[in-house]
Amino acid sequence: MLAVRNRVRVSADFSRTVRSGARSGRRNVVLYAVETGEQPSRFGFIVAKTVGNAVTRNLVKRRLREAAAQSLALNPTGLDIVVRALPASASASWAELSADYRNAFSTCTAKLSQRHARQGG
Incomplete structure (x- = not known):
């Protein structure tokens, strides 16, 4: 279970992350990430009908x-x-879903590092 301080709960935060964040898609998920400085990391989930x-x-x-x-x-x-769950995630096993999540997460963090390096910081 994620603590309240580790959850994205406000619509504006979801929008900011999806619109301006680094993006990485896999078969089961699409992951968006943005840097927030020294704030605790937060996670939000979009699982549509x-x-x-x-x-x-x-x-x-x-x-x-x-x-x-x-x-x-x-x-x-x-x-x-x-994290946006794609329709294929419904039939994915835990191993497939977690592997897709981990791969997308590592790709997004690498993209953020590259952005940070390009900005000189």
Whole structure:
């Protein structure tokens, strides 16, 4: 379970992350990330009805929250992450979903590092 301080809860924060963040897509998820300085890392999830019925969507959300909790241990500060579940995530196993999440996460953090290096900072 993610603590309240580690959740993206405001619509404006979701929009800012999706619009201006680094993006990485995989078969099951699309992940957006933006740097936030020294603030605690926060995670938000978008699981639309196209993923499946309520039971399926909640299962996907629980799995994605667990993957986010694991990455929070590695990056406790400095990131806002929004994870959009794609329809294929409904039939994905935990191993497939977590691998897609980890790969997308590492790609986004690499893109953010490149941006940071280009800006001289």
